[in-house]
Amino acid sequence: MLFGLIVACEIAFWVLLGAGLAVRYLLRRQRLGGLLLLAVPLVDLVLLVASIVDLRTGGRADFTHGLAAAYLGFTVAFGHDMVRWADVRFAHRYAGGPPPDRRKLYGRERARYEWHAWGKGMIGWAVACGLLLAGVVAVGDLERTAALLEWAGRLTFAMVVWLVFWPLACTVFPTRAPRDARAPHAQAPHARGSHPDRVPHGTGEPK
Incomplete structure:
Protein backbone atom coordinates (compact mmCIF):
# COMPACT_ATOMS: atom_id res chain seq x y z
CA MET A 1 0.00 0.00 0.00
CA LEU A 2 2.87 2.37 0.72
CA PHE A 3 4.24 1.90 -2.79
CA GLY A 4 0.78 2.72 -4.17
CA ARG A 24 -2.85 31.15 -12.91
CA TYR A 25 -2.28 31.63 -16.65
CA LEU A 26 -5.43 30.44 -18.41
CA LEU A 27 -8.08 31.61 -15.98
CA VAL A 40 2.06 20.82 -3.78
CA PRO A 41 4.36 20.24 -0.73
CA LEU A 42 1.37 18.91 1.24
CA VAL A 43 1.54 15.80 -0.93
CA ASP A 44 4.96 15.01 0.54
CA LEU A 45 3.65 15.63 4.05
CA VAL A 46 0.92 13.01 3.53
CA LEU A 47 3.52 10.45 2.44
CA LEU A 48 5.78 11.26 5.39
CA VAL A 49 2.97 10.88 7.93
CA ALA A 50 1.82 7.59 6.36
CA SER A 51 5.36 6.16 6.53
CA ILE A 52 5.79 7.17 10.18
CA VAL A 53 2.42 5.77 11.20
CA ASP A 54 3.15 2.48 9.45
CA LEU A 55 6.46 2.04 11.26
CA ARG A 56 5.17 3.22 14.65
CA THR A 57 2.26 0.77 14.55
CA GLY A 58 4.52 -2.25 14.28
CA GLY A 59 5.25 -2.32 10.56
CA ARG A 60 8.57 -3.73 9.41
CA ALA A 61 10.64 -1.39 7.25
CA ASP A 62 11.05 -2.64 3.70
CA PHE A 63 12.09 -1.34 0.28
CA THR A 64 9.08 0.98 -0.02
CA HIS A 65 9.83 2.81 3.24
CA GLY A 66 13.31 3.62 1.98
CA LEU A 67 11.92 4.62 -1.39
CA ALA A 68 9.48 6.97 0.34
CA ALA A 69 12.35 8.66 2.21
CA ALA A 70 14.38 9.01 -1.00
CA TYR A 71 11.35 10.42 -2.83
CA LEU A 72 10.76 12.96 -0.07
CA GLY A 73 14.40 14.01 0.14
CA PHE A 74 14.89 14.61 -3.56
CA THR A 75 11.50 16.29 -3.89
CA VAL A 76 12.66 18.77 -1.25
CA ALA A 77 15.88 19.34 -3.20
CA PHE A 78 14.46 19.54 -6.73
CA GLY A 79 10.74 20.22 -6.27
CA HIS A 80 11.16 23.99 -6.57
CA ASP A 81 13.20 23.58 -9.76
CA MET A 82 10.51 21.35 -11.24
CA VAL A 83 7.82 23.92 -10.45
CA ARG A 84 9.93 26.71 -11.93
CA TRP A 85 10.72 24.62 -15.04
CA ALA A 86 7.01 24.05 -15.66
CA ASP A 87 6.09 27.64 -14.81
CA VAL A 88 8.53 29.14 -17.35
CA ARG A 89 7.25 26.91 -20.16
CA PHE A 90 3.60 27.40 -19.30
CA ALA A 91 4.02 31.17 -19.10
CA HIS A 92 5.85 31.24 -22.44
CA ARG A 93 3.22 29.15 -24.20
CA TYR A 94 0.05 30.69 -22.78
CA ALA A 95 0.94 34.09 -21.34
CA GLY A 96 3.56 35.56 -23.66
CA GLY A 97 6.40 35.01 -21.21
CA PRO A 98 10.06 34.82 -22.24
CA PRO A 99 11.20 31.57 -23.87
CA PRO A 100 13.04 29.04 -21.71
CA ASP A 101 16.81 28.89 -21.97
CA ARG A 102 17.67 25.93 -24.19
CA ARG A 103 21.39 26.52 -24.63
CA LYS A 104 23.80 23.63 -24.50
CA LEU A 105 26.57 24.19 -21.98
CA TYR A 106 30.26 23.54 -22.51
CA GLY A 107 33.54 23.92 -20.67
CA ARG A 108 33.55 25.73 -17.34
CA GLU A 109 29.90 26.69 -17.67
CA ARG A 110 28.94 23.02 -17.98
CA ALA A 111 31.14 22.12 -15.01
CA ARG A 112 29.53 24.82 -12.85
CA TYR A 113 26.10 23.54 -13.81
CA GLU A 114 27.02 19.96 -12.88
CA TRP A 115 28.50 20.99 -9.53
CA HIS A 116 25.39 23.04 -8.78
CA ALA A 117 23.10 20.13 -9.65
CA TRP A 118 25.17 17.72 -7.57
CA GLY A 119 25.07 20.15 -4.64
CA LYS A 120 21.28 20.10 -4.77
CA GLY A 121 21.43 16.33 -4.99
CA MET A 122 23.46 16.34 -1.77
CA ILE A 123 20.67 18.32 -0.11
CA GLY A 124 18.25 15.60 -1.20
CA TRP A 125 20.67 12.95 0.07
CA ALA A 126 20.97 14.68 3.44
CA VAL A 127 17.20 15.02 3.85
CA ALA A 128 16.57 11.42 2.77
CA CYS A 129 19.27 9.99 5.03
CA GLY A 130 18.03 12.15 7.89
CA LEU A 131 14.55 10.70 7.46
CA LEU A 132 15.96 7.16 7.25
CA LEU A 133 17.96 7.57 10.45
CA ALA A 134 15.00 9.24 12.15
CA GLY A 135 12.94 6.17 11.25
CA VAL A 136 15.56 3.89 12.81
CA VAL A 137 15.58 5.94 16.01
CA ALA A 138 11.79 6.24 16.16
CA VAL A 139 11.28 2.48 15.87
CA GLY A 140 14.20 1.61 18.13
CA ASP A 141 14.70 -1.81 16.59
CA LEU A 142 17.63 -2.34 14.22
CA GLU A 143 16.26 -5.64 13.00
CA ARG A 144 12.96 -4.08 11.88
CA THR A 145 14.68 -1.08 10.29
CA ALA A 146 17.61 -2.77 8.53
CA ALA A 147 16.08 -1.88 5.15
CA LEU A 148 16.32 1.81 6.01
CA LEU A 149 20.06 1.59 6.66
CA GLU A 150 20.48 -0.29 3.37
CA TRP A 151 18.76 2.56 1.58
CA ALA A 152 21.18 5.06 3.16
CA GLY A 153 24.01 3.02 1.66
CA VAL A 164 32.71 11.00 -10.31
CA PHE A 165 30.99 10.74 -13.69
CA TRP A 166 29.49 14.25 -13.91
CA ARG A 176 34.35 21.93 -25.96
CA ALA A 177 31.72 23.56 -28.08
CA PRO A 178 31.49 22.28 -31.67
CA ARG A 179 33.30 24.40 -34.23
CA ASP A 180 30.08 25.69 -35.73
CA ALA A 181 28.92 26.76 -32.26
CA ARG A 182 32.15 28.64 -31.56
CA ALA A 183 32.05 30.45 -34.91
CA PRO A 184 28.55 30.10 -36.35
CA HIS A 185 29.24 32.40 -39.32
CA ALA A 186 32.69 31.10 -40.20
CA GLN A 187 31.42 29.04 -43.11
CA ALA A 188 28.80 31.54 -44.32
CA PRO A 189 29.35 32.89 -47.87
CA HIS A 190 30.18 36.60 -48.19
CA ALA A 191 29.68 39.10 -50.93
CA ARG A 192 32.61 39.80 -53.27
CA GLY A 193 35.03 42.26 -51.72
CA SER A 194 33.53 42.04 -48.27
CA HIS A 195 35.34 40.78 -45.20
CA PRO A 196 33.94 38.27 -42.74
CA ASP A 197 32.92 39.74 -39.43
CA ARG A 198 34.74 38.78 -36.31
CA VAL A 199 32.54 36.39 -34.36
CA PRO A 200 33.18 35.92 -30.62
CA HIS A 201 33.53 32.37 -29.44
CA GLY A 202 30.36 31.12 -27.70
CA THR A 203 29.96 28.70 -24.85
CA GLY A 204 26.80 27.03 -25.98
CA GLU A 205 24.55 26.22 -28.88
CA PRO A 206 20.78 26.66 -28.91
CA LYS A 207 18.86 23.45 -29.25
Missing part, protein backbone atom coordinates in the same frame (compact mmCIF):
# COMPACT_ATOMS: atom_id res chain seq x y z
CA LEU A 5 0.75 5.85 -2.02
CA ILE A 6 4.12 6.92 -3.46
CA VAL A 7 2.72 6.56 -6.99
CA ALA A 8 -0.44 8.44 -5.97
CA CYS A 9 1.66 11.25 -4.45
CA GLU A 10 3.69 11.58 -7.66
CA ILE A 11 0.49 11.80 -9.69
CA ALA A 12 -0.99 14.30 -7.23
CA PHE A 13 2.18 16.41 -7.49
CA TRP A 14 1.79 16.86 -11.24
CA VAL A 15 -1.98 17.27 -11.06
CA LEU A 16 -1.70 20.08 -8.50
CA LEU A 17 1.16 21.65 -10.44
CA GLY A 18 -0.77 21.56 -13.73
CA ALA A 19 -3.95 22.83 -12.08
CA GLY A 20 -2.11 25.68 -10.39
CA LEU A 21 -0.46 26.81 -13.62
CA ALA A 22 -3.68 26.48 -15.61
CA VAL A 23 -5.63 28.56 -13.09
CA ARG A 28 -6.00 34.58 -14.80
CA ARG A 29 -6.70 33.72 -11.16
CA GLN A 30 -3.33 34.53 -9.66
CA ARG A 31 -4.28 34.03 -6.00
CA LEU A 32 -6.09 30.73 -6.50
CA GLY A 33 -3.31 29.45 -8.74
CA GLY A 34 -0.77 30.37 -6.10
CA LEU A 35 -2.72 28.50 -3.43
CA LEU A 36 -2.81 25.37 -5.59
CA LEU A 37 0.95 25.57 -6.11
CA LEU A 38 1.48 26.04 -2.38
CA ALA A 39 -0.50 22.84 -1.81
CA ARG A 154 22.35 2.93 -1.77
CA LEU A 155 21.85 6.68 -1.82
CA THR A 156 25.44 7.32 -0.71
CA PHE A 157 26.77 5.06 -3.48
CA ALA A 158 24.56 6.83 -6.05
CA MET A 159 25.87 10.25 -4.97
CA VAL A 160 29.49 9.07 -5.27
CA VAL A 161 28.84 7.76 -8.79
CA TRP A 162 27.13 11.04 -9.71
CA LEU A 163 30.13 12.99 -8.36
CA PRO A 167 30.97 17.14 -11.83
CA LEU A 168 34.49 15.73 -11.57
CA ALA A 169 34.50 14.40 -15.14
CA CYS A 170 33.34 17.76 -16.52
CA THR A 171 35.99 19.56 -14.47
CA VAL A 172 38.91 17.31 -15.37
CA PHE A 173 37.83 16.72 -18.97
CA PRO A 174 35.91 19.87 -19.95
CA THR A 175 33.73 19.60 -23.02
Whole structure:
Protein backbone atom coordinates (compact mmCIF):
# COMPACT_ATOMS: atom_id res chain seq x y z
CA MET A 1 0.00 0.00 0.00
CA LEU A 2 2.87 2.37 0.72
CA PHE A 3 4.24 1.90 -2.79
CA GLY A 4 0.78 2.72 -4.17
CA LEU A 5 0.75 5.85 -2.02
CA ILE A 6 4.12 6.92 -3.46
CA VAL A 7 2.72 6.56 -6.99
CA ALA A 8 -0.44 8.44 -5.97
CA CYS A 9 1.66 11.25 -4.45
CA GLU A 10 3.69 11.58 -7.66
CA ILE A 11 0.49 11.80 -9.69
CA ALA A 12 -0.99 14.30 -7.23
CA PHE A 13 2.18 16.41 -7.49
CA TRP A 14 1.79 16.86 -11.24
CA VAL A 15 -1.98 17.27 -11.06
CA LEU A 16 -1.70 20.08 -8.50
CA LEU A 17 1.16 21.65 -10.44
CA GLY A 18 -0.77 21.56 -13.73
CA ALA A 19 -3.95 22.83 -12.08
CA GLY A 20 -2.11 25.68 -10.39
CA LEU A 21 -0.46 26.81 -13.62
CA ALA A 22 -3.68 26.48 -15.61
CA VAL A 23 -5.63 28.56 -13.09
CA ARG A 24 -2.85 31.15 -12.91
CA TYR A 25 -2.28 31.63 -16.65
CA LEU A 26 -5.43 30.44 -18.41
CA LEU A 27 -8.08 31.61 -15.98
CA ARG A 28 -6.00 34.58 -14.80
CA ARG A 29 -6.70 33.72 -11.16
CA GLN A 30 -3.33 34.53 -9.66
CA ARG A 31 -4.28 34.03 -6.00
CA LEU A 32 -6.09 30.73 -6.50
CA GLY A 33 -3.31 29.45 -8.74
CA GLY A 34 -0.77 30.37 -6.10
CA LEU A 35 -2.72 28.50 -3.43
CA LEU A 36 -2.81 25.37 -5.59
CA LEU A 37 0.95 25.57 -6.11
CA LEU A 38 1.48 26.04 -2.38
CA ALA A 39 -0.50 22.84 -1.81
CA VAL A 40 2.06 20.82 -3.78
CA PRO A 41 4.36 20.24 -0.73
CA LEU A 42 1.37 18.91 1.24
CA VAL A 43 1.54 15.80 -0.93
CA ASP A 44 4.96 15.01 0.54
CA LEU A 45 3.65 15.63 4.05
CA VAL A 46 0.92 13.01 3.53
CA LEU A 47 3.52 10.45 2.44
CA LEU A 48 5.78 11.26 5.39
CA VAL A 49 2.97 10.88 7.93
CA ALA A 50 1.82 7.59 6.36
CA SER A 51 5.36 6.16 6.53
CA ILE A 52 5.79 7.17 10.18
CA VAL A 53 2.42 5.77 11.20
CA ASP A 54 3.15 2.48 9.45
CA LEU A 55 6.46 2.04 11.26
CA ARG A 56 5.17 3.22 14.65
CA THR A 57 2.26 0.77 14.55
CA GLY A 58 4.52 -2.25 14.28
CA GLY A 59 5.25 -2.32 10.56
CA ARG A 60 8.57 -3.73 9.41
CA ALA A 61 10.64 -1.39 7.25
CA ASP A 62 11.05 -2.64 3.70
CA PHE A 63 12.09 -1.34 0.28
CA THR A 64 9.08 0.98 -0.02
CA HIS A 65 9.83 2.81 3.24
CA GLY A 66 13.31 3.62 1.98
CA LEU A 67 11.92 4.62 -1.39
CA ALA A 68 9.48 6.97 0.34
CA ALA A 69 12.35 8.66 2.21
CA ALA A 70 14.38 9.01 -1.00
CA TYR A 71 11.35 10.42 -2.83
CA LEU A 72 10.76 12.96 -0.07
CA GLY A 73 14.40 14.01 0.14
CA PHE A 74 14.89 14.61 -3.56
CA THR A 75 11.50 16.29 -3.89
CA VAL A 76 12.66 18.77 -1.25
CA ALA A 77 15.88 19.34 -3.20
CA PHE A 78 14.46 19.54 -6.73
CA GLY A 79 10.74 20.22 -6.27
CA HIS A 80 11.16 23.99 -6.57
CA ASP A 81 13.20 23.58 -9.76
CA MET A 82 10.51 21.35 -11.24
CA VAL A 83 7.82 23.92 -10.45
CA ARG A 84 9.93 26.71 -11.93
CA TRP A 85 10.72 24.62 -15.04
CA ALA A 86 7.01 24.05 -15.66
CA ASP A 87 6.09 27.64 -14.81
CA VAL A 88 8.53 29.14 -17.35
CA ARG A 89 7.25 26.91 -20.16
CA PHE A 90 3.60 27.40 -19.30
CA ALA A 91 4.02 31.17 -19.10
CA HIS A 92 5.85 31.24 -22.44
CA ARG A 93 3.22 29.15 -24.20
CA TYR A 94 0.05 30.69 -22.78
CA ALA A 95 0.94 34.09 -21.34
CA GLY A 96 3.56 35.56 -23.66
CA GLY A 97 6.40 35.01 -21.21
CA PRO A 98 10.06 34.82 -22.24
CA PRO A 99 11.20 31.57 -23.87
CA PRO A 100 13.04 29.04 -21.71
CA ASP A 101 16.81 28.89 -21.97
CA ARG A 102 17.67 25.93 -24.19
CA ARG A 103 21.39 26.52 -24.63
CA LYS A 104 23.80 23.63 -24.50
CA LEU A 105 26.57 24.19 -21.98
CA TYR A 106 30.26 23.54 -22.51
CA GLY A 107 33.54 23.92 -20.67
CA ARG A 108 33.55 25.73 -17.34
CA GLU A 109 29.90 26.69 -17.67
CA ARG A 110 28.94 23.02 -17.98
CA ALA A 111 31.14 22.12 -15.01
CA ARG A 112 29.53 24.82 -12.85
CA TYR A 113 26.10 23.54 -13.81
CA GLU A 114 27.02 19.96 -12.88
CA TRP A 115 28.50 20.99 -9.53
CA HIS A 116 25.39 23.04 -8.78
CA ALA A 117 23.10 20.13 -9.65
CA TRP A 118 25.17 17.72 -7.57
CA GLY A 119 25.07 20.15 -4.64
CA LYS A 120 21.28 20.10 -4.77
CA GLY A 121 21.43 16.33 -4.99
CA MET A 122 23.46 16.34 -1.77
CA ILE A 123 20.67 18.32 -0.11
CA GLY A 124 18.25 15.60 -1.20
CA TRP A 125 20.67 12.95 0.07
CA ALA A 126 20.97 14.68 3.44
CA VAL A 127 17.20 15.02 3.85
CA ALA A 128 16.57 11.42 2.77
CA CYS A 129 19.27 9.99 5.03
CA GLY A 130 18.03 12.15 7.89
CA LEU A 131 14.55 10.70 7.46
CA LEU A 132 15.96 7.16 7.25
CA LEU A 133 17.96 7.57 10.45
CA ALA A 134 15.00 9.24 12.15
CA GLY A 135 12.94 6.17 11.25
CA VAL A 136 15.56 3.89 12.81
CA VAL A 137 15.58 5.94 16.01
CA ALA A 138 11.79 6.24 16.16
CA VAL A 139 11.28 2.48 15.87
CA GLY A 140 14.20 1.61 18.13
CA ASP A 141 14.70 -1.81 16.59
CA LEU A 142 17.63 -2.34 14.22
CA GLU A 143 16.26 -5.64 13.00
CA ARG A 144 12.96 -4.08 11.88
CA THR A 145 14.68 -1.08 10.29
CA ALA A 146 17.61 -2.77 8.53
CA ALA A 147 16.08 -1.88 5.15
CA LEU A 148 16.32 1.81 6.01
CA LEU A 149 20.06 1.59 6.66
CA GLU A 150 20.48 -0.29 3.37
CA TRP A 151 18.76 2.56 1.58
CA ALA A 152 21.18 5.06 3.16
CA GLY A 153 24.01 3.02 1.66
CA ARG A 154 22.35 2.93 -1.77
CA LEU A 155 21.85 6.68 -1.82
CA THR A 156 25.44 7.32 -0.71
CA PHE A 157 26.77 5.06 -3.48
CA ALA A 158 24.56 6.83 -6.05
CA MET A 159 25.87 10.25 -4.97
CA VAL A 160 29.49 9.07 -5.27
CA VAL A 161 28.84 7.76 -8.79
CA TRP A 162 27.13 11.04 -9.71
CA LEU A 163 30.13 12.99 -8.36
CA VAL A 164 32.71 11.00 -10.31
CA PHE A 165 30.99 10.74 -13.69
CA TRP A 166 29.49 14.25 -13.91
CA PRO A 167 30.97 17.14 -11.83
CA LEU A 168 34.49 15.73 -11.57
CA ALA A 169 34.50 14.40 -15.14
CA CYS A 170 33.34 17.76 -16.52
CA THR A 171 35.99 19.56 -14.47
CA VAL A 172 38.91 17.31 -15.37
CA PHE A 173 37.83 16.72 -18.97
CA PRO A 174 35.91 19.87 -19.95
CA THR A 175 33.73 19.60 -23.02
CA ARG A 176 34.35 21.93 -25.96
CA ALA A 177 31.72 23.56 -28.08
CA PRO A 178 31.49 22.28 -31.67
CA ARG A 179 33.30 24.40 -34.23
CA ASP A 180 30.08 25.69 -35.73
CA ALA A 181 28.92 26.76 -32.26
CA ARG A 182 32.15 28.64 -31.56
CA ALA A 183 32.05 30.45 -34.91
CA PRO A 184 28.55 30.10 -36.35
CA HIS A 185 29.24 32.40 -39.32
CA ALA A 186 32.69 31.10 -40.20
CA GLN A 187 31.42 29.04 -43.11
CA ALA A 188 28.80 31.54 -44.32
CA PRO A 189 29.35 32.89 -47.87
CA HIS A 190 30.18 36.60 -48.19
CA ALA A 191 29.68 39.10 -50.93
CA ARG A 192 32.61 39.80 -53.27
CA GLY A 193 35.03 42.26 -51.72
CA SER A 194 33.53 42.04 -48.27
CA HIS A 195 35.34 40.78 -45.20
CA PRO A 196 33.94 38.27 -42.74
CA ASP A 197 32.92 39.74 -39.43
CA ARG A 198 34.74 38.78 -36.31
CA VAL A 199 32.54 36.39 -34.36
CA PRO A 200 33.18 35.92 -30.62
CA HIS A 201 33.53 32.37 -29.44
CA GLY A 202 30.36 31.12 -27.70
CA THR A 203 29.96 28.70 -24.85
CA GLY A 204 26.80 27.03 -25.98
CA GLU A 205 24.55 26.22 -28.88
CA PRO A 206 20.78 26.66 -28.91
CA LYS A 207 18.86 23.45 -29.25
